[in-house]
Amino acid sequence: MNGERARRSRRLLLSLPLIALAACATKSPSILSPKGPAARTASSIWWPMVWVATAVTIFVVAMGAYGVVRGRRIREEDISREVSWGDRFILIAGLGVTGAILIGFFVFSVARSVSLARAEPGTQITVIGHDWWWEVRYANGAVTANEIHIPAGERVNITLQSADVIHSLWVPELAPKIDLIPGRTTHVWFKADHPGEYRGQCAEYCGLQHAHMAFFVIADTPDAFAQWMSDMARPATAPATALAQQGQAVFLSNTCIGCHAIRGTAANGQLGPDLTHIATRQTIGAGTVPLTANDLATWITDPELFKPGVTMPPTTLTKDQLNALVTYLLGLGFPSP
Amino acid sequence: MTTLADRPGERLEQLWAEEPGLGTWLSTVDHKRLAKKYLYTALVFLVLGGIEASVMRLQLAHSNLKLLDPETYNQLFTMHGVTMIFLFAVPIFSGFGVYMVPLMIGSREMAFPRLNAFTYWGFVAAGVFMYSSFLIGRSPDGGWFGYTPLTDKAFSPGPNIDFYALGLIFLGLASTGAAINFITTILKMRAPGMTLNRMPIFVWGELAMQVSILFAQPALTLATVMLMLQRHWHYHFFDPGAGGDNLLWQHLFWIFGHPLVYIILLPGLGIVATILPTFARRPMVGYTWVVLAEMATAFIGFGVWVHHMFSTGLPSFALSFVSLTSFLVAIPSGIQVFAYLATLVTGKPKLTTPMWYVLGFIFIFVIGGVSGVMTASVPLDQAVTDSYFVVAHFHYIMGGVALFPTLAALYYWGPKIWGRKLDERWGKISFWLTFIGFNLAFFPMHILGAIGMPRRTYTYASHLGWDNWNLLETIGTFLMGVGILITIVNVVRSARHGEAAGNDPWDADTLEWATSSPPPDYDFETIPEVRSLHPVWDQPELKTGTQPPEMGGRPLAEGHRVLATSLLDAKPEAVVDMPHESMWPFVLTVGLMGFFYGALTRIAVVAVLGGFLSLVSVVGWVWPRGQTQEM
Numbered sequence: 001m002n003g004e005r006a007r008r009s010r011r012l013l014l015s016l017p018l019i020a021l022a023a024c025a026t027k028s029p030s031i032l033s034p035k036g037p038a039a040r041t042a043s044s045i046w047w048p049m050v051w052v053a054t055a056v057t058i059f060v061v062a063m064g065a066y067g068v069v070r071g072r073r074i075r076e077e078d079i080s081r082e083v084s085w086g087d088r089f090i091l092i093a094g095l096g097v098t099g100a101i102l103i104g105f106f107v108f109s110v111a112r113s114v115s116l117a118r119a120e121p122g123t124q125i126t127v128i129g130h131d132w133w134w135e136v137r138y139a140n141g142a143v144t145a146n147e148i149h150i151p152a153g154e155r156v157n158i159t160l161q162s163a164d165v166i167h168s169l170w171v172p173e174l175a176p177k178i179d180l181i182p183g184r185t186t187h188v189w190f191k192a193d194h195p196g197e198y199r200g201q202c203a204e205y206c207g208l209q210h211a212h213m214a215f216f217v218i219a220d221t222p223d224a225f226a227q228w229m230s231d232m233a234r235p236a237t238a239p240a241t242a243l244a245q246q247g248q249a250v251f252l253s254n255t256c257i258g259c260h261a262i263r264g265t266a267a268n269g270q271l272g273p274d275l276t277h278i279a280t281r282q283t284i285g286a287g288t289v290p291l292t293a294n295d296l297a298t299w300i301t302d303p304e305l306f307k308p309g310v311t312m313p314p315t316t317l318t319k320d321q322l323n324a325l326v327t328y329l330l331g332l333g334f335p336s337p
Numbered sequence: 338m339t340t341l342a343d344r345p346g347e348r349l350e351q352l353w354a355e356e357p358g359l360g361t362w363l364s365t366v367d368h369k370r371l372a373k374k375y376l377y378t379a380l381v382f383l384v385l386g387g388i389e390a391s392v393m394r395l396q397l398a399h400s401n402l403k404l405l406d407p408e409t410y411n412q413l414f415t416m417h418g419v420t421m422i423f424l425f426a427v428p429i430f431s432g433f434g435v436y437m438v439p440l441m442i443g444s445r446e447m448a449f450p451r452l453n454a455f456t457y458w459g460f461v462a463a464g465v466f467m468y469s470s471f472l473i474g475r476s477p478d479g480g481w482f483g484y485t486p487l488t489d490k491a492f493s494p495g496p497n498i499d500f501y502a503l504g505l506i507f508l509g510l511a512s513t514g515a516a517i518n519f520i521t522t523i524l525k526m527r528a529p530g531m532t533l534n535r536m537p538i539f540v541w542g543e544l545a546m547q548v549s550i551l552f553a554q555p556a557l558t559l560a561t562v563m564l565m566l567q568r569h570w571h572y573h574f575f576d577p578g579a580g581g582d583n584l585l586w587q588h589l590f591w592i593f594g595h596p597l598v599y600i601i602l603l604p605g606l607g608i609v610a611t612i613l614p615t616f617a618r619r620p621m622v623g624y625t626w627v628v629l630a631e632m633a634t635a636f637i638g639f640g641v642w643v644h645h646m647f648s649t650g651l652p653s654f655a656l657s658f659v660s661l662t663s664f665l666v667a668i669p670s671g672i673q674v675f676a677y678l679a680t681l682v683t684g685k686p687k688l689t690t691p692m693w694y695v696l697g698f699i700f701i702f703v704i705g706g707v708s709g710v711m712t713a714s715v716p717l718d719q720a721v722t723d724s725y726f727v728v729a730h731f732h733y734i735m736g737g738v739a740l741f742p743t744l745a746a747l748y749y750w751g752p753k754i755w756g757r758k759l760d761e762r763w764g765k766i767s768f769w770l771t772f773i774g775f776n777l778a779f780f781p782m783h784i785l786g787a788i789g790m791p792r793r794t795y796t797y798a799s800h801l802g803w804d805n806w807n808l809l810e811t812i813g814t815f816l817m818g819v820g821i822l823i824t825i826v827n828v829v830r831s832a833r834h835g836e837a838a839g840n841d842p843w844d845a846d847t848l849e850w851a852t853s854s855p856p857p858d859y860d861f862e863t864i865p866e867v868r869s870l871h872p873v874w875d876q877p878e879l880k881t882g883t884q885p886p887e888m889g890g891r892p893l894a895e896g897h898r899v900l901a902t903s904l905l906d907a908k909p910e911a912v913v914d915m916p917h918e919s920m921w922p923f924v925l926t927v928g929l930m931g932f933f934y935g936a937l938t939r940i941a942v943v944a945v946l947g948g949f950l951s952l953v954s955v956v957g958w959v960w961p962r963g964q965t966q967e968m
Contacts, residue, residue, distance in 0.1 A: 028802035029789035031720045042720035046787075049717070053707035060674060060703045064696060067681030068688070071617075076685050079619045083683045086622035090679060094626070094672030102664040102710065109714035110657055116716055117653040131492075165487040166583065168648060168723055172789040176719030177648040181584065182486055183577020186650030199801075203648075203723040203791045205480050207487055208407045211794035287798075308407055 029172040029199040038175045038190040041112050048108070052101060116176065122155030122189060129160070129167035129180035131311060132202070132209040133273055133286040142232035143263075145273030146215045146286045149232075151225035152195040160186045168204035171217050177203050192219035199287075208309030214287025231334040235264025236276045239328055247328025250321045259312070262332070272312060279333040285310065297326050345892040346862050352897045353445070353858035355918050364918040366450035367858065368435050371457050373754065375432030378461055379425050380825060385468070386420035387818055389413045394778075398811040400799035410795035411478040412497070416467075418481030419501065422597065423508055424464045426739035427550075430604035431456075431515050433746055434543040436754060438519065440849035441537045443528025443867060445860045445899045446915050448521040451958060452514050455922035459511030462926045466933055467504035470497065477501035480793065482594060483564070485575040485586040490568045496937060498568065502561040503933045509558040510929070512550050519547040526899060527907040528848070529891075530867035537847045538621065541628045542607020545635040546600050552639065553596040560589035569939070584649060591642035598735060599638040603631050605738035606673055608746045609695050613677055615749075615845040616692040617684030620871055623676040630669035630676075637666040647718045656715045663713035670706050674699065689843075690764030694745035697772040698737060705733025708783065723793075726786025732779045744771065744824055751828065752842045756854045757835030763827045770820030777813025781806040840882045846871035851879035863890025864900050867907070916962075925954035 034040040125148060128135040136144050150156045160169060162180040170177045175190035192198065202213035220228060239245040251257070252266055259272035267275075281291055285307045289295045298305060300322065303312045317325065355361045355370070365371060393413050396405045405413070435453060439446055447453045470476040475497045479488040488498045523544045527536065564586070566572035573579035575586045614621045621627060643651065643659040677699055686692060708730040712718045721727060744767070751759045785806045790797065797803050841850035850873050852861050862882075866889025869875035876884070884890030893900060893912065901911040931947025 026800050026802040031787050031789070039720070041716045045714050045717045046711070046720075049707075049711045049714070053711070056707055057700075057703050060678065061700060063678045064681055064699060067617075067678065067684070068686045068696075070682060071685040071687075074685055076618050079684055081620055083622050083679065086679050086683070087626065090623040090626050090672055090675045094630075094675040095668060098671035098675075099665075099668050102667055102713075105710065105714065106661050106664045109660065109716060113653070113716045165492055166484055170723075170789075170791065172720070176716060177722060178719070179649045181649060183581075183583060184650065199789070201789070201791055205484070205487070205723075205793040207492060208411065210791075211407065211796050214798075 029201075031172045033173060035173040035196065035198060036175070036191045036193055038116060038188075039171075039173055041116055042176060045105075045109055045112055049105060052105075120155055120157075120189070122157045122191075123151060124157050124159070125150070126159045126161070127169060127180070129162040129164070129169075129202070129206075131164050131207055132213040132307070134169075134213070134215045135163075135273065138229055138232065140229055140233045142229050143261075143274040144232055144277065144281070146283065147281055148200075148215065148217045149225060149228050150192060150217060150219050151222040152192050152219040154222060155189055155191045157187065157189045160188065165206050166204050167202045167206050167213070169200065170203040171198050171200035173198045174200075174217060179204055192217070195219050195221055195224075201287075209307050212286060212288045212307050214283075216282065216287070232277055232280075234335060236262045236332050237335045238264075240331060241327070243324050244328040244331045246321075247324035247326070247331075250317065250325045251328060254315060254317070255313070256315070275329065275332065277332055277334060279330050291330075293326050293330060296329060297322050300325065345894045346857065346859075348894045349859040349862065349892075350857065352894070355858065361918050363923045364454075364920045366446075366454050366916060366918055366922075368439050368447045368450065368453060369754075369856065369860075371453055372432050372434075372436030375428055375435055375457055375460070376754075378457075378464070379429035379432055382420050382424035382428070382464060383821070384825070386417050386425055387821065389417040389420065391814055391818055393417065394811040394814040396795065397797075397807050399808065400797050400801075400804050402796065405795060407795045408478065411793075412476040414793060415477045415480055415501070416471075419467065419477065419504075420464075421739065422481060422601070422735070423505070424460075424467075426601045426735065427512065427597075428460050429739070429743050430543075430546065430601065431460075431512075431519075433608070433743075433750065434519060434546075434604065435515075437750065437849055438522060438540055438543055439526070440753075440852070440856060440860055441540050441847050442523065442526060442531060443848045443851075443861060443865045444522070444526040445864070445893075446526075447518050448526055449518045451916055451919050451922050452518050454919070455925055456511045456515040456518065458923050458926035459514070459929070460508065462930045463504050463508035463511060466507060466930065466937075467500050470500040475500070477504075482590050483586075484590075485564065485567075485583050488564060488568075489575065499565070499937050502564050502568075503937055505561050506558055506565075507929065507933050509554050509561075513554050516547040516550040516554070519543055520551065523547075524904050525901050527902055528865050528867050529889075529900070529902055529907055529909050531902075531907045533905055533907075534625070535867060535870045535872075538610040538624065538627055538631070539604070539607035539847075541631050542604040542610070545603040545631045549596045549600045549603070549635045549638065553593045553600065556589050557593035560586060560593070563589075565936075584646070584651075587646055587649065588642070591645045592639075595642040595645065596635070596638045598731075599634050601735055602738050603635060605698075605742040606631065608742035608749075609677065609698060610673070611847065612691050612695050612742075612745055612749050613680055614684070615843050616687045616689055616695075617680050618687065619680065619684040620846070621676065622679040622683060623672075624870065626672050627676045630672040634666065634669040637662060637669070641666055644713065644718065645722075647715050648722055653715070660713055660715050664710065667706060667710050667713070670702070674703060674706070689748070690759070690761050690768060691745040691749035693765060693768045693772075694741050694748070697768065698741035698745070701733055701737035701741060701775065704780075705730060705737055709734060721786050723791055724786035725782040725790045725792055728792050729779050729782030729786060732782070736779065737775070740771070740775070740821075744768070744821070747824060747828055749843070750849075751831065752835075752838030753849055753854045753856070755832040755835070756838055757831055757833070758838050758842060759824075759827050759831040759835060763823055767820045767823035767827065770823065771817050772820075774813045774815070774817030774820055778810050778817055779813070781809050781813075785810075841873065841880065846874040848872055848879070851884070852882055861890075863892050865890055919958065921954045921958040925951055925958065928952075928954055 032043050034043045124139050126137040134146050136148050160180045162182045167180040168177050178186050178188040198217040200215045239248045257267040257269050259269040261268050261274045263276040284291050284299050288306050300315050302314045303310045396402050475495050477497050563574040573581045575581045575583050640662045644663045748759050748764050790803050838854045863884050865884040873879045878884050878888045897915050898912050901913050928947050928950030932944050935944025935947050
């Protein structure tokens with residue numbers, strides 16, 4: 001009973017950051033506000049189709065309404081069973097005009113998609129889907145999770161694989177969807193016109209926490225990106241304070257290392273996200289909650305509070321151990337050069 | 338003045354009547370009684386699927402709600418899809434078909450009455466089988482298309498997916514049986530003179546539907562059998578680690594799954610093309626084109642399945658080909674819509690309740706059609722697939738066609754089925770609530786998909802701008818729910834207390850109106866001779882409810898018999914003795930139920946006993962009884 005009540009009050013506390021998030025300006029990741037050429041392909045097809053669709057719908061409604069109104073004025077005896085123009089109208093409108101519009105859109109759509117299929121060089125990134133988070137790997141050995149850093153204004157080629165079930169990578173403002181399928185390797189490319197942050201989310205139903213499998217594409221200037229990539233490839237910062245050192249010891253002596261890697265330490269687990277530079281990330285649990293000391297502590301002790309069904313098990317630690325561990329993890333930023 | 342005994346009806350009554358009441362409740366083979374069971378059962382599943390949808394909409398009414406945990410949500414959306422598609426949409430159209438097809442083609446029964454009983458009981462049993470999963474809280478949770486490897490043992494170790502796979506195999510037996518029965522009935526039992534080009538469009542729609550089921554169903558049965566083998570018997574069809582491929586499941590499923598859309602669409606369009614001319618007070622303009630369009634849709638529908646897989650990384654040339662067929666499959670739909678319009682503007686449309694539903698449907702069908710065309714474009718589909726845009730699209734198409742023609746048909750054929758008209762005033766209230774609610778519930782989904790909301794998520798964050806659209810959808814869902822419930826109450830009340838209908842309350846043209854309402858056990862006193870595409874309009878003698886022998890009617894009162902005719906020209910070929918009530922179809926269903934529960938629990942003795950009972954009942958079913966066919 002007591003446990004349940006504590007859980008509930010904790011849940012209340014937990015919703016505070018969510019409320020704080022809500023206070024931020026709402027911003028929808030829309031396919032209609034493309035921020036790069038790959039996504040612009042879709043929106044450039046969307047609008048002509050929406051206009052034609054609207055025109056077709058208006059025509060149908062108008063003609064139907066005309067039929068109903070006209071019907072009030074005529075007498076049943078005046079209905080002619082043979083309609084001389086009937087078959088011609090059906091063929092011209094249904095087969096001719098409809099067919100021409102459809103084939104026109106097909107050609108238009110294929111022409112627009114040619115550039116999507118073209119192979120070109122670019123920054124190579126590998127994304128591996130997991131239940132329910134994203135592993136992101138760079139050619140120089142940099143590894144991170146749930147954040148894909150890219151150079152703005154440059155093409156990036158993403159190679160996709162899955163570690164478990166089918167997922168789908170969707171960044172509405174930047175790129176078409178592409179599935180991550182176990183046993184197969186798929187590819188997608190995109191380019192962000194300008195530096196910025198673009199939200200993405202898994203689009204293929206992948207089980208319990210499909211709803212909490214978000215990520216962010218973060219486009220930096222090419223220089224900043226190059227710096228980031230080389231920082232990300234380096235081993236972890238050594239703990240700077242006694243508390244952080246104690247936290248590292250907690251990490252290394254607990255089950256954490258079974259799943260998580262912190263490069264430069266003995267921790268080399270491969271099942272969960274790489275935590276080498278976790279403090280540089282913005283969220284925990286693939287976009288579920290912002291990365292703060294409080295939420296991180298809660299996440300470690302009871303991750304299911306945020307994400308029921310998550311594969312990470314709860315960890316039992318004393319208050320001091322937890323405090324030390326959180327301090328250590330939040331110190332894992334980029335080492336100063 | 339003739340006495341009662343002189344009428345051939347009395348002799349026929351003795352030949353065709355089944356024992357009244359509960360005695361034959363389980364053993365009936367009368368297509369009208371079975372059809373009513375079909376309709377009632379499918380409506381129950383509509384309510385269940387609607388309750389599932391309503392609970393989900395409450396959970397999604399606002400961001401971060403905690404009404405449902407993720408597992409429950411996943412079970413609900415899976416069962417909502419399975420229910421609405423397999424247990425409501427397909428069976429309700431089979432139900433209308435089982436009632437109306439024999440009447441519309443001027444026969445007295447389906448070709449295989451006991452098979453008809455079995456396909457009904459099989460449908461109920463498969464539905465009960467799948468729904469029994471709720472009792473142990475382990476309902477299917479892999480989505481209605483059950484993609485591997487999520488549905489493989491490693492990621493779904495419980496019995497959830499077994500309920501899904503075995504349930505669909507079970508249901509497949511029933512729907513295959515129904516397909517064979519319908520196709521045979523339609524091709525071989527039409528009244529003399531009803532050549533193919535005089536066949537009502539609804540019957541064409543049923544024919545297209547059932548032919549599609551016959552060809553599509555094996556792919557689903559194969560896929561689900563393979564899934565069961567992989568889950569429990571160490572097979573590796575979909576396991577890339579052992580040379581299998583997850584895309585194989587997707588191909589097999591959608592080879593079934595896309596034609597399924599047309600399986601639901603075609604009989605619905607058939608209902609529209611039946612009701613529209615009746616109330617436009619004129620024949621359908623472009624009958625031939627509408628029929629060709631229905632058949633063409635069924636055919637092209639088998640060549641578009643890969644458009645469900647545009648984001649799986651298949652080669653772009655293959656995608657372009659399927660994109661083209663997906664654009665082209667809209668042409669037959671365009672032809673039909675323009676035929677509806679031509680009929681409307683050359684007739685005198687009467688705005689009865691069924692007509693309102695039909696007009697509402699045309700609007701919804703056009704919206705669903707144009708959004709479907711948008712998803713035929715590969716790059717645009719890659720942007721919107723698996724988002725709420727697609728949810729909007731297929732609810733406008735599949736939801737629209739399963740709901741509106743069904744409601745229209747309840748008002749239109751209700752007088753024939755129950756002998757009483759449904760209340761028109763409540764009907765119109767129900768229409769407007771359903772129509773407005775439907776559009777409020779589903780139109781905003783287009784927008785939500787475009788602004789980034791993926792489908793099948795049990796919750797969403799508050800800063801994404803999705804809250805208000807979701808709230809609107811929830812409100813729409815409940816409006817629509819109230820609208821549908823009003824019609825259901827209307828059916829229940831009017832079936833007993835409604836205004837008496839008479840033979841032909843709508844002054845319609847097809848043969849089901851050339852007999853009493855509800856029809857007698859033997860459907861027609863004489864098998865009519867058909868001389869027109871619009872027999873009741875063009876052959877005044879049919880208005881009386883019987884075509885006298887001197888006008889060509891055949892009493893066929895020497896036995897429990899129907900007439901078999903030739904395939905194209907409907908020339909009489911044989912007189913066929915029909916079977917009477919039988920318990921075997923029900924017993925067979927019980928046996929199969931045992932077999933499938935045995936397979937589910939993997940208790941061999943249950944499966945073996947169930948299988949043995951099935952075998953016994955098949956033997957009992959086909960045991961010769963000295964029935965003859967005579968030329």
